[in-house]
Amino acid sequence: MKVAIFDLNEEKGQKVASDLGLTYCNVNVTDDASVDAGFEKARAANGQERILVNCAGTGSAAKTAGRKKETGEISSFPMEVFERVIQINLIGTFRCIAKSAAGMLTLDAMADGDRGAIVNTASVAAEDGQIGQAAYSASKGGVVGMTLPVARDLSTEAIRVNTILPGLFNTPLLAGLPDNVKDALSATVLNPKRLGDPSEYALLALQMIENGYFNGESVRLDGGIRMAPR
Ligand SMILES: NC(=O)c1ccc[n+]([C@@H]2O[C@H](COP(=O)([O-])OP(=O)(O)OC[C@H]3O[C@@H](n4cnc5c(N)ncnc54)[C@H](O)[C@@H]3O)[C@@H](O)[C@H]2O)c1
Secondary structure, rough: OOEEEEEEHHHHHHHHHHHHEEEEEEOOOOOHHHHHHHHHHHHHHHHHOOEEOOOOOOOOOOOEEEOOOOOOOOOOOOHHHHHHHHHHHHHHHHEEEEEEEEHHHOOOOOOOOOOEEEEEOOOOOOHHOOOOOOOHHHHHHHHHHHHHHHHOOOOOOOEEEEEEEEOOOOOOOHHHHOOOOOOOOOOOOOOOOOEEEEEHHHHHHHHHHHHHOOOEEEEEEEEOOOOOOO
């Protein structure tokens, strides 16, 4: 399989690409022209893709409204932060889906009838978002919500669409946390009591891609965790 990665972070993206022999495309998923240029570069290097895995995402931590403990000062959620999270996690995902699917339509279906497969990344926060996660949960809930209608839109073209809702995974997002915080997070997982490994995410993504009967579904991958309010 030939792989291209889209990421805003040029330094890390280039490194992963050269370590693994992939094509790196410096893409901002919130920018239409940037995504177009990314697909152009990826397709020039590897040909038209049949698989898209959406992972780019970001979080935020702010209460809908609240007051500071020390001063009693009242504030509300900064709307520019809410909009940024929706732009990246929800609209960025949809932008890549729509442009990738349009590219896939230029290909014939394969012998097994499949033309392509798309995997999105939501979060368990789509279902049990915590205090401070209004924007993040809304964005990920949006990804879950659009999974079926997008699968329906693309059904006549034999492109399947599924979404993974990860729990707590040991990615760069969490890798920077101190060990005691990681241990505390691991203890909240039902079984096994550890963070998920990115290879376990990859295993489910691969299943969603390879299994021709997997379609229109959103699946939690979380060791049975149900997030508490905080
Ligand atoms: N790690 C977890 O526990 C966890 C849990 C649930 C969901 N997720 C989701 O999994 C996905 C991957 O997260 P991760 O844990 O690997 O985090 P990460 O921060 O390591 O990776 C996210 C990547 O998205 C890129 N990105 C951010 N904004 C972008 C933009 N506008 N355009 C292009 N790229 C952009 C970042 O540069 C980064 O490389 C995210 O959507 C995240 O919300 C992660």
